[in-house]
Amino acid sequence: MNIRSLTRGDGVVIGAAVVLFIASFLDFSSYDCPQGVDCSRFDSPNAWDALGILMSVYLAGVIAAALVIVSRALPGRKVAGLDLGQFGVALAVFALWTAFWTILDISNAGAGLILGLLATIVLAGAAIAGPLVPFLKAPLLSPASPAQGVQGGQPPYGAQPGPGYGYPGGQQAPYGAQPSQGYGYPGAPQQGQPTPADQAPQAQAQQPAPGGAAPAGDFTPFWFAVPVARPLYGEDGSPNPIAELAPGTWYLAVEQRGQSLIAQTQDGRRGVLQDTTGIQRG
Numbered sequence: 001m002n003i004r005s006l007t008r009g010d011g012v013v014i015g016a017a018v019v020l021f022i023a024s025f026l027d028f029s030s031y032d033c034p035q036g037v038d039c040s041r042f043d044s045p046n047a048w049d050a051l052g053i054l055m056s057v058y059l060a061g062v063i064a065a066a067l068v069i070v071s072r073a074l075p076g077r078k079v080a081g082l083d084l085g086q087f088g089v090a091l092a093v094f095a096l097w098t099a100f101w102t103i104l105d106i107s108n109a110g111a112g113l114i115l116g117l118l119a120t121i122v123l124a125g126a127a128i129a130g131p132l133v134p135f136l137k138a139p140l141l142s143p144a145s146p147a148q149g150v151q152g153g154q155p156p157y158g159a160q161p162g163p164g165y166g167y168p169g170g171q172q173a174p175y176g177a178q179p180s181q182g183y184g185y186p187g188a189p190q191q192g193q194p195t196p197a198d199q200a201p202q203a204q205a206q207q208p209a210p211g212g213a214a215p216a217g218d219f220t221p222f223w224f225a226v227p228v229a230r231p232l233y234g235e236d237g238s239p240n241p242i243a244e245l246a247p248g249t250w251y252l253a254v255e256q257r258g259q260s261l262i263a264q265t266q267d268g269r270r271g272v273l274q275d276t277t278g279i280q281r282g
Contacts, residue, residue: 006140007229009130010069016123017065020095023119024048024058026112046112056098061120064091068127075231076240089127096120137228139247223250223282224261232263232271242271250282 027044047054067088071077079087099117103109130136225248231241243265245251254270255262261273 006069006072007130007136008138008140009126009133009136010072011140012126012136013065013068013123013130016119016126017062020058020061020116020119020123023112023115024054026115027110028053028112029106030108030110044110047116053098053102057095057102057116057120060091060098061095061116061123064088064095064127065123067091068130072229072244075244085127085131089124092120092124092127096124139228141248219256221252221254224253224263225250225280225282226273227278227280230273230275232265232269232273234271235262243269245273 024047026046028046028050030044047058065088067079067084071083071085071088074084077084082090096117099113099120103113103117106113126136226245228247230245232243232245233239234242245263245265249266251266252264253261253273254264257272259274259276261276262270263273264270
């Protein structure tokens with residue numbers, strides 16, 4: 001799994017699961033020590049002393065978080081007819097439901113149970129709101145440093161590759177934009193380059209056909225990055241994604257089909273990127 005595909009919502013889910021696991025070792029309930037009695041020899045019980053609570057609240061929450069995160073690495077995988085992410089959300093809500101009624105049933109709840117309830121609230125909330133709230137959908141990690149190249153690491157999302165990246169001769173225009181005078185070159189056109197008057201007929205000839213589909217013979221492969229994680233579907237039309245394109249990583253577009261692109265991942269897999277809005281061309 002590409003760690004840069006994790007979102008802020010995924011980070012909150014992971015953090016809540018860690019807190020929930022720690023809470024399982026804290027006191028499950030508290031009691032008042034009678035005056036004159038040495039209570040230090042009595043061990044306070046924790047969740048590991050109550051198997052039912054341990055499995056239905058604490059470990060259920062940790063497993064729910066794992067399913068939500070794994071669903072991003074294995075899109076389309078199902079458990080009992082549910083997507084892994086959906087199953088994880090349902091399990092997180094179940095853990096919250098059990099923790100809520102358990103703490104109401106115990107009059108002297110300890111730190112472990114209180115902290116466990118708070119962690120399940122955050123866990124269930126982040127699992128549900130993660131794909132919906134724009135702030136939580138943003139990438140968790142910042143893009144890679146500009147010093148990294150194609151072989152030593154991917155250029156950061158939003159940064160234009162330097163001359164020679166993928167293609168000799170300089171940078172490419174953003175996806176869907178027409179070449180303009182001097183794009184990719186500072187100042188006036190260099191020696192040997194066509195003048196704007198010479199470029200006008202070529203730009204008109206290369207203009208995409210109505211509907212956004214470029215003529216197949218005029219398509220040139222290019223590198224691109226996606227603003228948010230997007231699924232890559234098989235070329236056979238299967239409804240299940242074969243991979244997920246992550247922000248901060250550059251992919252190669254090898255063909256255009258209408259409004260969609262045929263993209264190739266770093267491990268050589270090819271598929272259809274149906275949503276091309278907002279992509280950054282390298």
